[in-house]
Amino acid sequence: MAEKSFKYVIVGGGVAAGYAAREFARQGVKPGELAIISKEAVAPYERPALSKAYLFPEGFARLPGFHVCVGSGGERLLPEWYKENGIELILGTEIVKADLAGKALISAAGDAFKYQTLIIATGSSVIRLTDFGVQGADAGNILYLRDIDDADKLINAIKAKKNGKCVIVGGGYIGLELSAVMKMNNFDVTMVYPEPWCMPRLFTAGLAAFYEGYYANKGINIIKGTVATGFTADATGDVKEVKLKDGRVLESDIVVVGVGGRPLITLFKGQLEEEKGGIKTDGFFKTSNPDVYAVGDVATFPLKLYNEIRRVEHVDHARKSAEQAVKAIKASEEGKFIEEYDYLPYFYSRSFDLSWQFYGDNVGETILFGDNNPVVPKAKFGTYWIKDGKVVGAFLENGTPEENKAIAKVARVQPPVESLEQLKAEGLAFASKI
Numbered sequence: 001m002a003e004k005s006f007k008y009v010i011v012g013g014g015v016a017a018g019y020a021a022r023e024f025a026r027q028g029v030k031p032g033e034l035a036i037i038s039k040e041a042v043a044p045y046e047r048p049a050l051s052k053a054y055l056f057p058e059g060f061a062r063l064p065g066f067h068v069c070v071g072s073g074g075e076r077l078l079p080e081w082y083k084e085n086g087i088e089l090i091l092g093t094e095i096v097k098a099d100l101a102g103k104a105l106i107s108a109a110g111d112a113f114k115y116q117t118l119i120i121a122t123g124s125s126v127i128r129l130t131d132f133g134v135q136g137a138d139a140g141n142i143l144y145l146r147d148i149d150d151a152d153k154l155i156n157a158i159k160a161k162k163n164g165k166c167v168i169v170g171g172g173y174i175g176l177e178l179s180a181v182m183k184m185n186n187f188d189v190t191m192v193y194p195e196p197w198c199m200p201r202l203f204t205a206g207l208a209a210f211y212e213g214y215y216a217n218k219g220i221n222i223i224k225g226t227v228a229t230g231f232t233a234d235a236t237g238d239v240k241e242v243k244l245k246d247g248r249v250l251e252s253d254i255v256v257v258g259v260g261g262r263p264l265i266t267l268f269k270g271q272l273e274e275e276k277g278g279i280k281t282d283g284f285f286k287t288s289n290p291d292v293y294a295v296g297d298v299a300t301f302p303l304k305l306y307n308e309i310r311r312v313e314h315v316d317h318a319r320k321s322a323e324q325a326v327k328a329i330k331a332s333e334e335g336k337f338i339e340e341y342d343y344l345p346y347f348y349s350r351s352f353d354l355s356w357q358f359y360g361d362n363v364g365e366t367i368l369f370g371d372n373n374p375v376v377p378k379a380k381f382g383t384y385w386i387k388d389g390k391v392v393g394a395f396l397e398n399g400t401p402e403e404n405k406a407i408a409k410v411a412r413v414q415p416p417v418e419s420l421e422q423l424k425a426e427g428l429a430f431a432s433k434i
Helices: 014-025 047-051 079-084 150-162 171-182 205-217 315-334 403-413 420-426 430-431
Strands: 003-005 008-011 035-038 087-088 095-099 104-107 112-114 117-120 124-126 165-169 186-195 220-223 228-233 239-244 249-251 253-257 262-263 278-280 292-294 299-303 308-311 346-349 354-362 366-368 381-388 390-397
Touching: 003 253, 008 014, 014 315, 047 150, 047 171, 079 087, 095 315, 117 315, 117 354, 165 171, 165 249, 171 186, 171 205, 171 253, 171 346, 205 220, 205 366, 205 381, 239 253, 253 354, 292 315, 315 346, 366 420, 390 403, 390 430, 403 430, 420 430
Parallel strands: 003 112, 008 035, 008 117, 035 087, 117 292, 165 186, 165 253, 186 220, 278 299
Antiparallel strands: 095 104, 104 112, 124 262, 228 239, 239 249, 299 308, 346 354, 354 390, 366 381, 381 390
């Protein structure tokens, strides 16, 4: 079988790989030094588009429109860009073995890829109901969303089951965004999740009340406090019913499952230190092996702002951690110094005509400000999180770019708060004066 050697190899072809490639090009990587090995058949693209514009019934996005780095306002890196920069894109190639001691990756086809420095950017895989042996979970049109192939399967199902019934399993990011796009595609949508409110890892009850009310007003049925325990299929093998733990049975032509992901680190088990479900790194994304770096979803890194180590699953961190790792690799080669990663956690979502941003840490006491009445057009409201007398996190719906910058600054600066009542009364004005 073939063997190829590179100075740098990035394993994984998602957002982080694309942003790392751009940074390598900026740092003057020489032709033939860098390869990206990806299981996907296309060059790196902005994954968030898949749960939003890619699925719109009109004005939808398609490649090459959302290749990296357009999601952060940067240049769009088409496949030709990699060629022009002497970067080898090895697509449709699954790595099945990693020999870190021998500095080699082996593909499913038996090809070997040798490296001097490796960046692990393998991301996450979706958690599937079949993993738990849920009855009937292998029926047709029970779908997931992680990559462009998944999105294409969903588009085909939308066309085949036009104006049908859709059950969304899960009330997190994917559940909320896909409920919105399925409604936009004129489906009868029901969301099912076990928690007392949606997005419980971030939302307070007050925040969730707005989004649940807004979705209900759009005609989306929400069933909380129960889970899907089984599925029945029609004569063609496609799903037709969803059985819930509380005894209810829902008719469904399409089921979309969004119940979380797992970092893809199995290849490296026993070869690298792990912590909190990820590969342990320092503030430069270097692992316990000095020639191996890990970025994005798979990295457990020091979060300087809070003096603790965390793993963060979000596109913003995928982009920034990839750039930091490449800068660190080049700095170490040249004997230069760079600052440690100093990340401010950031999450956002867009659905229907809603758009929220969150910065910081969602711990401590909370206060809700503004008007979170779901019937108010263009409602503007938010929440502050207060710990040890300081604002540590801030959330805002429908903020202007200036207002979003203001809440980001609050989360970074962590200003002291004398009175929660006063903070509630000031609301967004508190952030604007920091």
